[in-house]
Amino acid sequence: MGLFIGSNRLLNRLRTIRDIVSDIQKKTNNQTDNQSINQSINQSINQSINQLSNRITQIEYNIQDLKITLNNLYMPPEQDDKYSWDGRRFEYLHRLLEIKDIKDVGFVRIGHEYDGGYIMLDDFHENMIAYSYGISNDVSWDLDMANHHIHCYMYDHTITSLPQESLYFHWRKEGICGIKKTDHCNTLDSHINHNGHASNKNLILKMDVEGAEWDALINLDEKTLNQFQQMVFEFHDMYDPHRYSMICRVLEKLNKTHQCIHVHGNNYGPRKCSNKLVIPHALEVLYARKESYEFLPSQHFYPREFDMPCNPYADEIILGYWNL
Template identity: 25%
Template structure:
């Protein structure tokens, strides 16, 4: 169901967010890692040389990390909401902690986690993050030099209608984008059809989208995104209708389909 919210409060802030969210195609094709449904994501076919996958937000899914293992990439997994991952992933290490902007109690920072576990400080890493809104504080607090270690970041952005309309939320997102936009470009975007949308300025904005960010030095042939959804995209909940990405993010590249 679509709810209604006030119009955008800051066109300048919204424009910066829109620019960062807008996906681009590159010369590297996308492949699907993980299940054909919830837990699977599209990433560039550029995994060779990645030393490890850092995967906060395990919950009930580990198909992404299992596929990483099949590519010879071990995973470091973290989530204080579960005692153990749902699958025994070869080569994986798990810590029952949440990610955040401080090392305190059951929370740890991305910097401290990587410092304690990094298998090869000279190699690229991959970050796959679904942490229910804590992604903004976590990434805003991470040193830029650390973020540049990640060749790609696969992430679920939460609370998007609030980010576009409420200053308290938009400030968090803008701090995150400032920390990422010089080094990363969005190369895929797909709405999560479980959480629904909110109408803002005549467009339905998904509450949650999954995005794939690629480090700019790996993003050759940048150009406007191909028509979306991608053929490998799948609905998170197959019993609910697909959501369409708003034109503010994809222009004419997005259109409704069954994906």
């Protein structure tokens, strides 16, 4: 218990330091405006302050990882599957992905009947803009968006061209990443700013990027997240213990602005079960922005009647009654 109290105190001190650093940066910028300090010196000061702020953020993440790990280690002796390592992790993931029904809005499948299609809210209008990450040889989701007269900004650095063109398609040979930009990957914030959508709150997001989603989302600003009215993901490595703490942090962040409203297991991959709780390796998850809809308690059996298997030649993954 002392470790938890100590880590909380350290987090509070780090946040105080970051506030002080931010205040210094603001004062430095004000002095620059008033006294015309040499530009190169000012850039050096700001760079050092930004590096310190980023380091503090990373330390905060490390402390959160430690708290999650300690929370899983501090458990009663194993008497049944519920108290196993997998049992504790699976229970928390189910709680982070608690599903609610949405009032007065139905579901619709966007994209192919099988792999490449996703269940989404049937709530589209022409002023919306879609961001699509992970294309490969399938643009069925994007074509359905185009049929709703919605422009699609599409990103995939693993292909040389789109398999099909449309006046509504805007493709770049670029992937998505977190803070570590590369020659062929950039952040979601950068893409939105580049396209002139920084103030647009009528955005839709589809992301299936084979595990790169965690690094991209953990570093995404909450304000940017709140620009998306609905978001559908294919989350990967869901029961990987090495990614557990990052997955928890991402899901906790998403829950601040959005509500999980549907899940579906991708039956091309395996699944694990602990204490009657199923977690697939790849899980399709639909989120709706909290400020845009009204939500109700939910207790459905998954897959639902409108779901379709990703692999039509294999049995669906039975998730059962998802909410605990």
